[in-house]
Amino acid sequence: MLELLVCEHVYSRTSLSEGKMTDFKQKKVDNGLISDMVLKHGMDIDGTLRVGNVQNKDGVKDVQVKMRADSFEALLAAVYLTRGLDEARRIVYEVERLEEGPPVQGMGVIDEVQRYQKSSWNH
Numbered sequence: 316m317l318e319l320l321v322c323e324h325v326y327s328r329t330s331l332s333e334g335k336m337t338d339f340k341q342k343k344v345d346n347g348l349i350s351d352m353v354l355k356h357g358m359d360i361d362g363t364l365r366v367g368n369v370q371n372k373d374g375v376k377d378v379q380v381k382m383r384a385d386s387f388e389a390l391l392a393a394v395y396l397t398r399g400l401d402e403a404r405r406i407v408y409e410v411e412r413l414e415e416g417p418p419v420q421g422m423g424v425i426d427e428v429q430r431y432q433k434s435s436w437n438h
Contacts, residue, residue, distance in 0.1 A: 316392045318344050320407045349384035352410050360386045 321343045325336045342348065353360055360383050387410075395403040 316395050316403060317349070317388050317407060320404050323404075324408075346381050346384035349387055350380040353383055353387050356410060358387070360390075 318340065321340050322336075325331060325339050329336070329339070331339060364382065364386060391403055391406060394406060
């Protein structure tokens with residue numbers, strides 16, 4: 316889902332060459348970048364993941380970068396299935412900062428994803 320939306324953006328809204336498009340896409344779907352964006356936006360993916368023994372030496376849950384990125388992509392897919400493509404696109408544009416400018420106004424996309432994330436564990 317994430318790769319689709321990033322590709323859609325780079326193809327339809329930029330004039331990059333094919334090679335530059337590929338580079339742009341690779342950077343935007345990188346697990347490290349996704350993980351950093353999740354942390355930067357305060358999404359509590361680590362706290363809500365149910366995983367096996369992944370504690371560091373201090374006993375703190377140590378969710379790996381790939382697990383965090385994969386979890387975000389799964390949440391994005393859930394948003395797509397329940398809210399549609401436009402909502403998934405809106406989240407990607409806010410989190411990935413595909414276009415420069417102020418954050419998306421309105422309902423607070425990140426808050427909305429967090430509410431969905433927490434409610435899905437309660438069912």
